[in-house]
Amino acid sequence: DIQMTQSPPVLSASVGDRVTLSCKASQNINKNLDWYQQKHGEAPKLLIYYTNNLQTGIPSRFSGSGSGTDYTLTISSLQPEDVATYFCLQHSSRYTFGAGTKLELK
Amino acid sequence: EVQLVESGGGLVQPGRSLKLSCAASGFTFSNYYMAWVRQAPKKGLEWVATISTSGSRTYYPDSVKGRFTISRDNAKSSLYLQMNSLKSEDTATYYCARPEGTGNNWFAYWGQGTLVTVSS
Numbered sequence: 627d628i629q630m631t632q633s634p635p636v637l638s639a640s641v642g643d644r645v646t647l648s649c650k651a652s653q654n655i656n657k658n659l660d661w662y663q664q665k666h667g668e669a670p671k672l673l674i675y676y677t678n679n680l681q682t683g684i685p686s687r688f689s690g691s692g693s694g695t696d697y698t699l700t701i702s703s704l705q706p707e708d709v710a711t712y713f714c715l716q717h718s719s720r721y722t723f724g725a726g727t728k729l730e731l732k
Numbered sequence: 733e734v735q736l737v738e739s740g741g742g743l744v745q746p747g748r749s750l751k752l753s754c755a756a757s758g759f760t761f762s763n764y765y766m767a768w769v770r771q772a773p774k775k776g777l778e779w780v781a782t783i784s785t786s787g788s789r790t791y792y793p794d795s796v797k798g799r800f801t802i803s804r805d806n807a808k809s810s811l812y813l814q815m816n817s818l819k820s821e822d823t824a825t826y827y828c829a830r831p832e833g834t835g836n837n838w839f840a841y842w843g844q845g846t847l848v849t850v851s852s
Contacts (some may be wrong), residue, residue, distance in 0.1 A: 660838040662777075669827055669842040670777065676838070713777055717836045720791065721767075721779035 628652050628716055632724035638732040645701040647727045649714035652695070658718035659697045661690055664726075665710045673712075674699065706731065734758040734841045736828045741846030744818055752846060754811040754828030761809035762786075765831045767839065768802060768813050770824035780826070781813060785834060796822075818850045 629652040639645050649659065657677040662670040672681045674690035677697060687702040701708055709731055714724040740752040752768070768780040781802035782791040790802050801814040811828055825845040831837040 658836075662839075669844050670839075671842070672838060672840055675832070675840075681840070715777075715838065717831075717838060720793065720836065721769075721782075723777040723779070725776045 628655060628719050628722050630714055630716055630722050630724040632712075632714055632727050634727060635725070636728045636730065638730045639704050640732045641704055641706060643704045645704050645708075645729065647699040647712055647729070649692075649697045649699070649724050650695055651697075651716055651718075654694050655716045655718035657693060658716055659690075659692065660715045660717065661688075661699045662713045662715065663708075663710045664713065670713060704729075704731075734830065736830065736841060736843035738826065738828050738843045738846040741826065741848045743849045743851065745852050746818060746820060746850055748818055749814070749816045750818060750848060752813040752815070752826055752828075752848070754813075754843060756809045756811065756828075756830070759830070761804075762806040763834075765834050765837075766802075766804060766811045767829045767831055768811075769827045769829050769839065769842075770822075771827070771845075772821070772824040775824075778824075782831070782836075783811070815848070818848075820850050822848065823850045824848060 631650045633648045661674040664670045678690045711726045711728045713726045735757045737755045767782040783802045799817045803812045827845045828843040829839040830841040832840045
């Protein structure tokens, strides 16, 4: 089974900061990597699919990159409404979620 | 607008069974694979099951294989999850999710979830 490791587990940043979240797969997942945002008490919401494709309606400050085993979600200018937990998901072989990064305001 | 509405959650004793339902609308249900994903309290997300468009193919992780059964009724635009031999570790919010297209794709849409609590 493919394992997904997200880092850091918790990230504190200020409004306006550029924020980078990481996700590492235990083997090559050929860009089959997505990012989800989950706010407290809500269902997950798709942000980025297939590494770098922005889902319709998602602000352009969110972007994704990566290849092979290493992937990144970047928020170019952090906004208060971005406080949430972010999960990565590999769908190269079945499905495996990362454990999440909790993004807080400093 | 795509809508997925889960129902059927509740409190159930260990070893008993429970069946979840998901009512889908806003898209042609029979054209899409469907899936269940769960989230234990204050924990991460875990894929639970996927079903093909016709229902002829189903997929499960080892953690639920042999205990859970995913099914669908395309005429009713409904998805189901039959959960047997429930364990305390099955306690979670269960989300109905729609992958994009067919096959092993990203989850484009999610329901709001239904809470299952397994406890004596």
